[in-house]
Amino acid sequence: MEERIIVKISELETFVIDVLCNTGLSREDAEITADVLISADRRNIESHGVARLKRYVDGIKTGIINSDARLSIVKETPVSLVVDGNGGMGQAIAYEAMKLCIGKAKKSFMCFASVRNSNHYGIAGYYTMMALKESMIGISLTNSAPLVVPTFGKDATIGTNPISIGFPSKNEKPFLLDMATSTVPRGKLEVYSRKGQSIPDSWACDETGNPTTNAGEVLKNMINRRGGGLLPLGGGTELTSGYKGYGLSAVVDILSGILSSGAAGLDVYGKKGAPAEMCHFLGVINPEAFMGLEEIQGNVDSYIQMLKNSEKAAGQNRIYVAGEKEYEAEEKNKVTVSLQDKVFNTLNDIGREFCLKLSKS
Amino acid sequence: MEERIIVKISELETFVIDVLCNTGLSREDAEITADVLISADRRNIESHGVARLKRYVDGIKTGIINSDARLSIVKETPVSLVVDGNGGMGQAIAYEAMKLCIGKAKKSFMCFASVRNSNHYGIAGYYTMMALKESMIGISLTNSAPLVVPTFGKDATIGTNPISIGFPSKNEKPFLLDMATSTVPRGKLEVYSRKGQSIPDSWACDETGNPTTNAGEVLKNMINRRGGGLLPLGGGTELTSGYKGYGLSAVVDILSGILSSGAAGLDVYGKKGAPAEMCHFLGVINPEAFMGLEEIQGNVDSYIQMLKNSEKAAGQNRIYVAGEKEYEAEEKNKVTVSLQDKVFNTLNDIGREFCLKLSKS
Numbered sequence: 001m002e003e004r005i006i007v008k009i010s011e012l013e014t015f016v017i018d019v020l021c022n023t024g025l026s027r028e029d030a031e032i033t034a035d036v037l038i039s040a041d042r043r044n045i046e047s048h049g050v051a052r053l054k055r056y057v058d059g060i061k062t063g064i065i066n067s068d069a070r071l072s073i074v075k076e077t078p079v080s081l082v083v084d085g086n087g088g089m090g091q092a093i094a095y096e097a098m099k100l101c102i103g104k105a106k107k108s109f110m111c112f113a114s115v116r117n118s119n120h121y122g123i124a125g126y127y128t129m130m131a132l133k134e135s136m137i138g139i140s141l142t143n144s145a146p147l148v149v150p151t152f153g154k155d156a157t158i159g160t161n162p163i164s165i166g167f168p169s170k171n172e173k174p175f176l177l178d179m180a181t182s183t184v185p186r187g188k189l190e191v192y193s194r195k196g197q198s199i200p201d202s203w204a205c206d207e208t209g210n211p212t213t214n215a216g217e218v219l220k221n222m223i224n225r226r227g228g229g230l231l232p233l234g235g236g237t238e239l240t241s242g243y244k245g246y247g248l249s250a251v252v253d254i255l256s257g258i259l260s261s262g263a264a265g266l267d268v269y270g271k272k273g274a275p276a277e278m279c280h281f282l283g284v285i286n287p288e289a290f291m292g293l294e295e296i297q298g299n300v301d302s303y304i305q306m307l308k309n310s311e312k313a314a315g316q317n318r319i320y321v322a323g324e325k326e327y328e329a330e331e332k333n334k335v336t337v338s339l340q341d342k343v344f345n346t347l348n349d350i351g352r353e354f355c356l357k358l359s360k361s
Numbered sequence: 362m363e364e365r366i367i368v369k370i371s372e373l374e375t376f377v378i379d380v381l382c383n384t385g386l387s388r389e390d391a392e393i394t395a396d397v398l399i400s401a402d403r404r405n406i407e408s409h410g411v412a413r414l415k416r417y418v419d420g421i422k423t424g425i426i427n428s429d430a431r432l433s434i435v436k437e438t439p440v441s442l443v444v445d446g447n448g449g450m451g452q453a454i455a456y457e458a459m460k461l462c463i464g465k466a467k468k469s470f471m472c473f474a475s476v477r478n479s480n481h482y483g484i485a486g487y488y489t490m491m492a493l494k495e496s497m498i499g500i501s502l503t504n505s506a507p508l509v510v511p512t513f514g515k516d517a518t519i520g521t522n523p524i525s526i527g528f529p530s531k532n533e534k535p536f537l538l539d540m541a542t543s544t545v546p547r548g549k550l551e552v553y554s555r556k557g558q559s560i561p562d563s564w565a566c567d568e569t570g571n572p573t574t575n576a577g578e579v580l581k582n583m584i585n586r587r588g589g590g591l592l593p594l595g596g597g598t599e600l601t602s603g604y605k606g607y608g609l610s611a612v613v614d615i616l617s618g619i620l621s622s623g624a625a626g627l628d629v630y631g632k633k634g635a636p637a638e639m640c641h642f643l644g645v646i647n648p649e650a651f652m653g654l655e656e657i658q659g660n661v662d663s664y665i666q667m668l669k670n671s672e673k674a675a676g677q678n679r680i681y682v683a684g685e686k687e688y689e690a691e692e693k694n695k696v697t698v699s700l701q702d703k704v705f706n707t708l709n710d711i712g713r714e715f716c717l718k719l720s721k722s
Contacts, residue, residue, distance in 0.1 A: 077470045079440055080650035109438045110471070114651050150668055152677040157668060167615050175615065177608040183601060202563070202601050209674025227672065233595050233605050240544060240563050244594055247538040247683040248609075250668070254528050254536065258660040259651035265667045289441035290475050290620035299619040306626045307511055307518060307611070311588065313570025316513040322608040 003341040006361040012337065013038055015351060015358045016050060022354040023060045024067035029092035036091045036122040039129075042333040043326040047187040048123045051343045054350055055120070056089070064275055065089055065119050071096050074116075074260075078108040082260050085118030087275040094121040098130045098140075098282050105136055105284035112139070112283040114255065116262025119276050120144070124164035125178035125323070131284045132166045132174045135293050139283035140164040140178075141252045145269045145276075147222065148182045148230045150250075151243040154209030156222070156229035157265050160185055161252035166323070168287065170297040172304040176323025181249040182230040186222070189215040189230075202235030202242075204228065211236035255281035336361050364702040367722040373698065374399055376712060376719045377411060383715040384421045385428035390453035397452040397483040400490075403694040404687040408548040409484045412704045416481075417450070418711055425636055426450055426480050432457050435477075435621075439469040443621050446479030448636040455482040459491045459501075459643050466497055466645035473500070473644040475616065477623025480637050481505070485525035486539030486684070492645045493527045493535045496654050500644035501525040501539075502613045506630045506637075508583065509543045509591045512604040515570030517583070517590035518626050521546055522613035527684070529648065531658040533665040537684025542610040543591040547583070550576040550591075563596030563603075565589065572597035616642035697722050 013034050020030035033056065041049035059065035069088030073081060081100060085093035097113045104111035121127070124140040131138025144159030160180040167175045183202050192199050198213040206212040207227035221228045232245030256279035257264030263277035270277065287293040304321050312319060339347075347358050374395050381391035394417065402410035420426035430449030434442060442461060446454035458474045465472035482488070485501040492499025505520030521541040528536045544563050553560045559574040567573040568588035582589045593606030617640035618625030624638035631638065648654040665682050673680060700708075708719050 075652065077650050079470050082651055109440050110473075112471075112646075112650070149674075150671070150680055152674050152680045153668075153671050154674045155672045157671045163609075165612050167619070175611065177612060179602075179605045179608060183595065200601050202596070205674070209672075209677070233602060234544065235563070235601075240561055240596075241540075241594060243681070243683075244540045247540060248524075250536065250664075250683060251526050251538055254661065254664065258528070258664055259648075259657060261652045261656055261660055264660075264664050266671075267667075285473075287620075289438050289473070290443055291436065291622045295622055296620060299622055299625075300615065303611075303615065303619055303625050306628075307514075310511070310514050310518045310627075311516045311570075313510075313513050313515045313566070316570070319511055319513045320604070322604075322611060 004338040005341050005344040006336050006338050007344070007358060008336055008361045009038060009042070009333070011359060012050065015347065015356055016053060018356050019053065019057065019350055019354060022356070023057050025060065025089060029089050032095045033089060033091040036126045038337070039126055040123045041337045041339070042330045043123070044329040045123055045326065046340070047185060050339065050347060052122075054346055057350055059119065062273065064273070066275070078104065079111050081111065081113040083113050083115040085115055087117055088119070090119035090121035090278060093118045094127050094140075094280050094282065095130070097280070098127045098284070101282055101284040102131060102134050102136065105286045109289040110283070110285045112281065114260035115280040115282065116257065116260035116277070117275070118278050118280055120278060121280060123178060124162040125166070125176055125326070127282055128164040128166040128176060128178065132168055132176070135168050135287070137168070137285040137287065138164070138166045139281070141256055141281040143253045143256045143264055143268050143279050146266050147186055148232055148249060149205050149209060149228065149236070150246045151232070151236070151238060152209070154205070154207065154227045158246070158249045158253060159268060160230065161249040163248065163252060167300050168293065168297055169300040169304065172301045173324055173327040175300060175304065175321060176326070178323070181233055181245050181252060183233050183235060183245065184230070186230060189219055193219055202231060202240060204230050205236045209236075252281070365699040366702050366705040367697050367699050368705070368719060369697055369722045370399060370403070370694070372720060373411065376708065376717055377414060379717050380414065380418065380711055380715060383717070384418050386421065386450060390450050393456045394450060394452040397487045399698070400487055401484045402698045402700070403691045404484070405690040406484055406687065407701070408546060411700065411708060413483075415707055415711055420480065423634065425634070427636070439465065440472050442472065442474040444474050444476040446476055448478055449480070451480035451482035451639060454479045455488050455501075455641050455643060456491070458641070459488045459645070462643055462645040463492060463495050463497065466647045470650040471644070471646045473642065475621035476641040476643065477618065477621035477638070478636065479639050479641055481639060482641060484539060485523040486527070486537055486687070488643055489525040489527040489537060489539065493529055493537070496529050496648070498529070498646040498648065499525075499527045500642070502617055502642040504614045504617045504625055504629050504640050507627050508547055509593055509610060510566050510570060510589065510597070511607045512593070512597070512599060513570070515566070515568065515588045519607070519610045519614060520629060521591065522610040524609065524613060528661050529654065529658055530661040530665065533662045534685055534688040536661060536665065536682060537687070539684070542594055542606050542613060544594050544596060544606065545591070547591060550580055554580055563592060563601060565591055566597045570597070613642070
């Protein structure tokens, strides 16, 4: 039985910031990173929350993440940016790039940034929400480690490459899509494997490239690079349209890693121990480029209501709109969040080196 | 057994143009529409080819499509447009709007148009290809008749809302994604229903909102508006991530129908016999906004090669990249295309009214 530990958000924040500062990150970058991670936990996206702190700390220690790096602007127009992350902390790079996009979109109606040579930036939706807070439309995409097998392939060559896009609303919660382009993330396989449950055949494929229901085998194959991996949204066959998820994943790769002349596909985390070279694509659209904020907000509200008020399937009493579950979790987790005991213990293991301790609430 | 009839493309073109002109479309708009339809047939996307001519002709005759309408510009910035199609022919409206986007993207690095009050515009990819021909990045989205049931719903409230995006290449064929955000289009259900074959359970749901394998029942329910319909990409359960396809479909609706204050969701084809009020979202990005055409083309080539050269699944000898199959079909169908005999006969039925005849090659 998995135990949950309740911690105060304010304490968790201080703890994560202190750990990252002690590891070598500037205080400012540590604050941004802590906010991105804890936002994920508050929104019940635990896979991308403080459970990942160890990976970031290890990344800084081993030099995969260059904690001193600042972004540099490679190319710039009134509506676009090519940004080099110089191997820095993904969250800090993406935050800074998104700030630049917001500034440009205020003046020039929109701005898109293709960002190369960065690192894992946490939840894609965080940066979309930065735009929403400014009453703008936000877009956030990133490539990632190749874990996904393209249609008719047997090796993982593309990432789970998420797509996030958000639109401001008036009385409803903003529309906020944040989805991997694979059917599920690797973490879901781990959960099913631990429980010894079989998985739906649209989740993963075996070492020959055929869909499988055995999560444990897939994970073993992934670790030993024996072939197989996650399947794109739509699954592992042409019949169920797996090529669509594969196509979307490639679009994310191209916008992020190809427009910026960064890394894409197998080149992300291409060399063991070397910088990850992850790439992002961030965008902000000023509603004034179209029918204007107020009108669009009203339209978004009506659209959300239309979806939510439509007839429910047998046994269901609610239709959700993208982002709704996460907003509700965030509201609920205002003062505290609950962590897996394993995660809580790992955090304290990390903190010990710097005489830092995270307490239960 | 289905028979195929070979026709010369030049003759098919003349025939379709003449039919549309006689129905009331200007010669210029008829030429554009014929090119969009025949492009689909050449690319083996028969569902969106000349098989649809009757629907367009009927649309013009019944006034759902206003054959005289020209687009008007509702709002304009250097990088954006809100366009009103005034109920005109979808292909002509979208073609004209895309031309405007290309012109603006040459000057201002990019342009996006949200287009309201239009009609069915054929294959989304046609407009993306217009940008590709100018060595630009193209985007083409459209909402459509509500045939798709959102996750946890039982009624079709959203369209198959396709996403097309294309990137220019150098020696490889351009990358060209063109995909419905439902698992499959309605036409696929018709094919399986005719053959009496059961369908995968990620394609459609019954009148209670539950996934079904009985295509015939779904089609009957759709016609009688008894509930049920197509499922979003990812299928009808949360477990297989159907909410992702649902979310993507909503994004298309919002960009097309909400940013332009047009119709979205149930409001598309909302009133029987009234204009469809379909909405599109078109975009062009100048590669000079990012690393520049030549560099990006080279990067796209390398990326495509990486994907294609990766290991194949057991029993497969080729990995495809988005658009590749369609380009190959287009190459093959340079002089003639083959039509279903049923489609060939319908075309001649339409032509008879205007003393027009389409011959076999």
